[in-house]
Amino acid sequence: MIRLRRDELPPETAAHLTTYTEQIAQAAAPDRKTRAADLWGNTTVRRRVRDELLATLAGMAPGHERCMYCGDGQGTDIDHFEPKSLAPLRTFDWLNHLLACSYCNSNQKRNHFPRSDKDGSPLLLDPTLQDPLSHLRLVLPLCMYKGLTDQGEACIAVFGLNERAVLVEGRRTAYGTAKQSVELWRIGTDRGQHDKAAEVVRVAWNRPLADVLVGMFHQSDHPAAALLFDGEEETLDLLRDPALREAFLSRV
Structure with a gap:
């Protein structure tokens, strides 16, 4: 939600x-x-x-x-x-x-x-x-x-947000694809492929379970983010990047 x-x-x-x-x-x-x-x-x-x-x-x-x-x-x-x-x-x-x-x-x-x-x-x-x-x-x-x-x-x-197995499993998939999206945006931007980077953002927000993407950005800004993303430091660094945040969150 x-x-x-x-x-x-x-x-x-x-x-x-x-x-x-x-x-x-x-x-x-x-x-x-x-x-x-x-x-x-x-x-x-x-x-x-x-x-x-x-x-x-x-x-x-x-x-x-x-x-x-x-x-x-x-x-x-x-x-x-x-x-x-x-x-x-x-x-x-x-x-x-x-x-x-x-x-x-x-x-x-x-x-x-x-x-x-x-x-x-x-x-x-x-x-x-x-x-x-x-x-x-x-x-x-x-x-x-x-x-x-x-x-x-x-x-x-x-x-039944936690009881419906299809929702929980769907969020796991959405979490994986969301992490891939921020990585693809970084790659596209570093290569100067700004149209491709913009398309990555559009597709990311048009997938089901956008609440996962929202939750990722919200929690990356939390004081305890290092614990919340333990073992996923690369993803956390990407989510904290000002340019990436502007690109993704300007669509919210």
């Missing part, structure tokens, strides 16, 4: 969302859940908003339309961050929409929306509002996540 920027919707789509939210609000409180579900499932309504919602979310997503939660699967579903069954008035709220793969949406998250026992605030992370790096740390040698906060722990549990 990485920090993402939320884009603006086309004005016509945004206007449709406002209209449907008003229609839900006009229903009696006990009926809003049913009204929201009926509207969201209505063929005409979906035709008016679904394509633009998906297109805009896809443009915000990491890699080639990757899931905003696991970073691996293709983002095919419009997920309601706060489930519409729990918050029907947010069914057509653009700020409540994220792009998810079908596995994260239908198998993992479903209607789970844990809240803090202290103040009732959401425990899941919305990467368009919060920086996951403040809540999750990727332990690079293991390619598993450690929760730094209650929100981080909740995301690990709800999305």
Whole structure:
């Protein structure tokens, strides 16, 4: 999971969302859940908003339309961050929409929306509002996540970030290819092949599990980086190179 920027919707789509939210609000409180579900499932309504919602979310997503939660699967579903069954008035709220793969949406998250026992605030992370790096740390040698906060722990549990073997193994592969990417950038730059170096950066960010690349750069700047990259001093030196950091991080 990485920090993402939320884009603006086309004005016509945004206007449709406002209209449907008003229609839900006009229903009696006990009926809003049913009204929201009926509207969201209505063929005409979906035709008016679904394509633009998906297109805009896809443009915000990491890699080639990757899931905003696991970073691996293709983002095919419009997920309601706060489930519409729990918050029907947010069914057509653009700020409540994220792009998810079908596995994260239908198998993992479903209607789970844990809240803090202290103040009732959401425990899941919305990467368009919060920086996951403040809540999750990727332990690079293991390619598993450690929760730094209650929100981080909740995301690990709800999305199965450490329990899904395909994600852990995928991160291991991503870690290997990310290290190769920074090495190839260095080689290309040293040879004056700047177009090739730029292509290395583009490809690196368009791979699945871009959270691994983000974690590498973040941890290379940590006071304990020497321990975090023990045995990988060459990679650490590359990640700390100002020119390389500028080339890679300017795309984030």
